[in-house]
């Protein structure tokens with residue numbers, strides 16, 4: 001059995017929706033998967049992470065395949081376009097690719113367990129839901145169970161990202177977050193996150209207010225001060241901008257004003273991905 005899994009990048013939080021909102025982006029990791037005799041494991045990696053990721057059972061895609069219960073042999077060819085440790089959901093994309101590969105190898109339809117398995121790896125479901133389902137997602141948990149709903153993004157939502165060369169680990173910057181926040185900030189987040197759903201799916205004209213965050217960006221600023229500087233510059237000019245995921249990438253909407261200093265950032269226009277992860281049989 002041989003097939004291609006194509007999985008989109010994601011941007012999580014979208015400012016106000018910490019650990020809850022996500023959106024899939026048109027930048028893809030492709031993983032060619034072939035079943036093999038038990039005991040065989042072969043992994044080839046091109047693109048992001050090719051110099052760093054392990055090529056054994058500890059490879060993130062393989063760990064996710066194993067989490068689905070598939071124990072057979074595997075031959076993987078990974079072509080990674082999503083940069084690692086930049087806040088564009090590379091780890092969730094790798095996990096979703098592995099989970100979907102495991103389900104496909106086992107002849108199992110994708111069901112809600114796919115999100116559950118993927119989100120358990122990360123401890124939050126925002127990125128994994130976006131990579132699985134595409135579009136705009138709202139993720140939450142009920143007890144131990146992760147859940148998500150998706151909606152199409154409004155066609156006028158035009159994201160661009162500013163990706164610095166510096167890496168920042170999600171795990172590390174989650175460690176900068178406080179255990180508690182002021183009630184006023186929690187109330188602010190609830191209102192703005194609800195507004196963000198409306199802004200992303202119906203009325204992008206309110207994205208500036210919707211993407212204002214009080215739950216994570218300021219706490220994480222020491223990890224990426226230039227990111228916060230660019231966000232502030234963009235927002236002062238009326239451009240909705242926030243940190244993508246746990247940073248350091250900036251995600252913004254509309255057009256980039258010429259006067260904003262983007263030195264050190266790779267600026268890319270990305271579409272919203274509406275379809276989520278795809279599987280295509282190969283000969």
Ligand SMILES: Nc1ncnc2c1ncn2[C@@H]1O[C@H](COP(=O)(O)OP(=O)(O)O)[C@@H](O)[C@H]1O
Nearest residue numbers: 053060084085086087088089090091094169170
């Ligand atoms: N395609 C991949 N294959 C293997 N490991 C990956 C892949 N993508 C991400 N990872 C692992 O996840 C790490 C980045 O995860 P994380 O800090 O959550 O950042 P990101 O915002 O990119 O998800 C990488 O350093 C690497 O260890």
Ligand SMILES: N[C@@H](CCOP(=O)(O)O)C(=O)O
Nearest residue numbers: 012019087088089170245246
């Ligand atoms: N809600 C999470 C999102 C992490 O996204 P990533 O793309 O940086 O992995 C967080 O803010 O920690």
